[in-house]
Every structure is written in C-alpha cells, then in structure tokens.
Amino acid sequence: MFCGVPIGEETQAVITIFLALIPATFYALGLMEGKTGYRLFLTGLILHIASMVLRGMTVGSVPLTEKHDNISFMAFATALCYWYFSKRKGVKDLGLLALPLISITLIVSVAFSPLNTISPFQRSPWFYLHIFLYFVSYGFFGIAAAIGLLYLFTKKGDYEPLQYQAAIHGWIVLSLSLVAGSIWFFTAYGTYWLWTSKELWTTLMWFFYGAYLHARYVKGLSGRGAAILGIAGFAVALFAYFGVGTIIPAPPTQF
Amino acid sequence: MKALIQFLLSLKTAFWLFTIFIVIMFVGSLSLPGNLAFFSGIDETPLFKWLKAAGSPGTTWWIYALIIMLALLAVSTVFCTFEAVLKRIAKRQLFLKLSPQVMHMGVLFIMLGHLLTASLGIKTDVLIKRGEEKAVTGGSITLQDVKVWKDQNGYDQDWEAKLLWSDGKAAQEADLRPARPRYVGAYGLYIKAVSTEPDVTALVRVCRDPGALWALLGGLLLSAGGMGFIYGRFGTE
Numbered sequence: 001m002f003c004g005v006p007i008g009e010e011t012q013a014v015i016t017i018f019l020a021l022i023p024a025t026f027y028a029l030g031l032m033e034g035k036t037g038y039r040l041f042l043t044g045l046i047l048h049i050a051s052m053v054l055r056g057m058t059v060g061s062v063p064l065t066e067k068h069d070n071i072s073f074m075a076f077a078t079a080l081c082y083w084y085f086s087k088r089k090g091v092k093d094l095g096l097l098a099l100p101l102i103s104i105t106l107i108v109s110v111a112f113s114p115l116n117t118i119s120p121f122q123r124s125p126w127f128y129l130h131i132f133l134y135f136v137s138y139g140f141f142g143i144a145a146a147i148g149l150l151y152l153f154t155k156k157g158d159y160e161p162l163q164y165q166a167a168i169h170g171w172i173v174l175s176l177s178l179v180a181g182s183i184w185f186f187t188a189y190g191t192y193w194l195w196t197s198k199e200l201w202t203t204l205m206w207f208f209y210g211a212y213l214h215a216r217y218v219k220g221l222s223g224r225g226a227a228i229l230g231i232a233g234f235a236v237a238l239f240a241y242f243g244v245g246t247i248i249p250a251p252p253t254q255f
Numbered sequence: 256m257k258a259l260i261q262f263l264l265s266l267k268t269a270f271w272l273f274t275i276f277i278v279i280m281f282v283g284s285l286s287l288p289g290n291l292a293f294f295s296g297i298d299e300t301p302l303f304k305w306l307k308a309a310g311s312p313g314t315t316w317w318i319y320a321l322i323i324m325l326a327l328l329a330v331s332t333v334f335c336t337f338e339a340v341l342k343r344i345a346k347r348q349l350f351l352k353l354s355p356q357v358m359h360m361g362v363l364f365i366m367l368g369h370l371l372t373a374s375l376g377i378k379t380d381v382l383i384k385r386g387e388e389k390a391v392t393g394g395s396i397t398l399q400d401v402k403v404w405k406d407q408n409g410y411d412q413d414w415e416a417k418l419l420w421s422d423g424k425a426a427q428e429a430d431l432r433p434a435r436p437r438y439v440g441a442y443g444l445y446i447k448a449v450s451t452e453p454d455v456t457a458l459v460r461v462c463r464d465p466g467a468l469w470a471l472l473g474g475l476l477l478s479a480g481g482m483g484f485i486y487g488r489f490g491t492e
Contacts, residue, residue, distance in 0.1 A: 117406070120413045120433035127434070165489060172481035179474035188434040190378065190445045190462035192470055193369065195297045200284040204277055211273035218266050249288040
C-alpha cells in the first residue's frame with residue numbers, strides 16, 4: 001500500500017528510495033556557496049517534509065514507529081538544528097560537515113525496508129513523544145559534534161561554547177525522551193526499565209553526556225578537551241542506535 | 256569529617272564516579288548478550304529477588320557494582336545539591352537559579368523509584384482461559400471475554416480482554432487493551448497477548464510497583480529542571 005493505493009513490494013521499494021534520495025541530493029547541493037546553496041538546502045527540507053507526510057499517509061499514523069522512519073526523522077531533526085545553528089547562531093562553514101551528515105543519514109534510512117504495520121502497544125501518545133524527542137536529541141548531538149570538529153580545525157574560540165550549547169539542548173531533550181519512554185513502557189508492560197543491551201547503551205549515552213556537561217558546566221574542562229569529549233559523545237550515541245543489534249547482539253525482548 | 260565532605264562535594268569525585276559507572280555499564284552491555292540464558296528472567300522478577308536467586312555474583316558482579324556506583328553518585332548528588340541550594344536560596348528567580356539542583360533531585364527520586372521497584376515490586380504473568388478464575392497476588396481474576404480486531408492482511412491490529420477483578424471483598428470489571436492498563440488499588444492489570452484459537456485465552460500481567468510513582472515524580476522534576484535550565488541560560492538570547 002502507498003497512500004491507500006495498493007502497489008507491489010518492488011514499486012514501494014523504488015518509491016521509498018526516491019523519496020529519500022531526492023531530498024538527500026538537495027541537502028548535498030546545499031554545499032554550494034551563497035544564497036543558491038541556502039535555497040537548495042531549504043528545497044531539500046521541504047521535500048523531506050513532503051516525503052514524511054507521504055509515509056504518514058501510507059502507515060496511517062505519525063511515521064516514527066520503525067527504523068526506516070526513525071533514521072529519516074533523525075536526518076530531518078539534524079537539518080533543523082543545522083539551520084538554527086548556521087543561520088541564527090552564525091556558525092560559518094557548518095554546512096561543510098553537517099550537510100553531508102544529513103544526506104548520508106537520509107541515504108542510510110533506505111537500507112531499512114519501511115514497514116506499514118504498527119503494534120497496538122505502540123499506539124500511545126507517550127510512545128510517539130518518546131521517539132520524537134529521542135531523535136531530536138540526536139539532531140542536537142550530531143550538530144554539536146560537527147561544531148566541535150569545526151572548532152578543532154578552525155580554532156575559533158566562540159565555536160566550543162556553541163558546541164556545548166547544542167549538546168546540552170540535546171541532553172535535556174534526551175532526558176525528556178527517556179521520561180516519556182518510561183511512562184509509555186510502564187503503561188504498556190507494567191515496568192519502566194529493562195535489562196537489555198539497548199537500555200544499557202542508552203543509559204550509558206545519557207551518563208556520558210552527563211559527565212561531559214558537568215565537566216564543562218563548572219568550567220573544569222574547556223577548549224580542545226571539551227570539544228573532543230563532545231565529539232566522542234556523538235560516537236557513543238551512534239553506537240547506541242546502530243551498533244547495538246549489529247555489533248553487540250540485542251536479544252529480542254520478551255515483555 | 257571536613258575532608259570527607261569536601262571529597263563528596265568535589266566535581267572530580269562526581270566525574271570519576273560517572274566514568275567508572277560508564278565503564279561498568281559498558282562491560283555489562285557485553286556480558287548480558289553473552290549470557291542470555293542466565294539473564295533471561297531478569298525482567299520478569301524484581302531485581303533484588305532475581306539477584307538473590309541468581310546466587311554468587313560470578314556473572315552478576317557488574318550489576319552489584321552498578322548499584323554501588325549509583326549509591327555513591329546519589330550521596331555525592333545529595334551533598335552537591337544541598338550546598339548549591341544553601342548558596343542560592345536568597346536569590347531572585349529561585350527556580351531558574353536552582354534548575355540544575357531540581358534536575359539532581361529528579362535523578363535522586365528516579366533512583367529511589369528503582370530501589371523500591373527492585374526490592375518491593377511484584378510481577379506475575381497469568382495465562383487464563385475464558386470463564387476461568389485464577390488467584391493472583393492481591394486477589395483473583397476471571398476472564399470474561401476477548402475481542403480481536405484484524406487488519407486487511409489478517410494481522411491482529413488491536414485486542415481487548417474483559418476481566419473481572421476481585422480482591423475478596425468486592426469485584427469490578429476491567430477492560431484491558433495494549434498500552435491501556437487498568438489500575439485497581441495498588442495493582443496494575445496489563446494485557447500482554449490474547450488468542451482465540453483453539454481456546455479463548457489471555458496472558459495478563461498483574462503488577463504492584465511501589466517505585467513507579469517516585470520515578471514518575473523524579474522524571475517530572477528532571478523535565479521541569481531541564482527546561483528551566485535551558486530557559487534560564489539560553490532563553491534570553
């Protein structure tokens with residue numbers, strides 16, 4: 001099914017690839033200089049929104065319930081954070097790192113076949129809020145890492161505080177996501193914690209950023225060391241999502 | 256005594272506790288999938304009960320280590336929060352100024368919630384047939400009926416189980432759906448799965464979780480403190 005129209009699996013796969021590749025191409029074209037690049041980026045953003053709306057119409061719900069849609073939304077959240085930090089905070093050349101990151105993330109989403117069924121346990125506003133906030137936090141973490149790398153390369157002193165600002169927004173949004181996720185899980189399964197690799201790595205990520213932000217907040221750590229720690233945080237975040245289940249086995253959870 | 260307090264107030268202490276905690280959690284995340292059969296029941300039983308049944312801490316040492324680290328982090332957090340509150344209590348916009356401490360209090364309540372859940376929680380899964388009555392902790396349940404809604408491909412899209420819950424004095428009906436439990440007194444009733452063939456059955460979870468409300472309170476404080484922190488620090492930019 002695609003937007004209520006019955007179609008074959010192959011046709012759906014082709015449509016899915018195009019819906020990801022077209023905005024990914026425009027994001028990449030955003031690397032062009034000046035207003036042209038900016039307009040191409042905005043076009044990518046609008047096309048990305050359109051592709052998510054089409055996915056939503058296909059699944060009959062907010063498209064956040066499975067890996068393909070999660071990764072696509074992760075790219076979208078990163079694009080919004082990029083827009084904010086480059087246009088509102090004036091982080092020049094952020095696009096050099098952020099735009100390829102956004103494009104690659106969107107292309108990676110194609111590797112996961114989109115599913116059109118939703119478990120009844122997922123039909124909860126708390127679940128959607130949890131997933132929405134979780135991937136918004138990844139958007140902030142990705143941009144924080146990109147700003148950190150820019151700081152390491154350019155040595156511009158005002159970039160490192162902006163990296164911290166992006167990371168703390170991400171960490172607080174992640175905290176809100178974990179609270180929403182715990183409420184959802186408790187209403188669905190009667191527990192708010194599970195001993196699985198996924199939960200352990202998500203908690204590890206939260207503590208890792210917690211350690212970085214504590215060290216940075218009281219100014220015990222700044223400059224190069226803080227920038228590297230913030231970048232490492234994003235590596236931990238990527239591993240928590242992509243590594244668990246592939247490199248570290250994540251057992252199928254029995255609730 | 257003064258040296259001990261300084262040690263607990265030190266950010267270095269907190270930072271090292273964080274680091275050790277992260278390393279232990281990393282080791283645990285590798286140990287857990289490597290011993291799946293051993294850890295298979297950990298989510299079905301309150302933690303402390305499971306640890307006791309698991310015996311000597313050969314494979315579970317990292318969970319004990321995590322608990323010890325969390326306890327030390329809790330003590331460090333209490334000292335740091337107390338000191339910060341005393342310093343800032345006379346200032347204006349107290350909530351915004353104290354938002355990091357509100358977050359810390361939230362984390363402490365979440366830890367308290369986990370402690371209570373791990374030590375006093377009850378979880379029972381019951382497979383019950385239609386018309387059957389089964390005794391559970393806190394009372395008994397009778398399955399009256401099950402409804403299943405299927406999608407156009409024949410997959411279960413949603414389901415509902417009608418139960419009668421009795422605590423020995425009074426009975427009341429409870430309609431359960433996925434992610435829509437029913438709370439009766441201190442107990443929560445959850446539907447995990449249903450079947451209509453060959454028999455009409457339901458897998459029902461009965462829980463009592465004295466830590467959940469504390470964890471929820473902690474989550475709310477963490478959320479409010481986090482938003483207050485962002486507003487106080489960046490809201491005016």
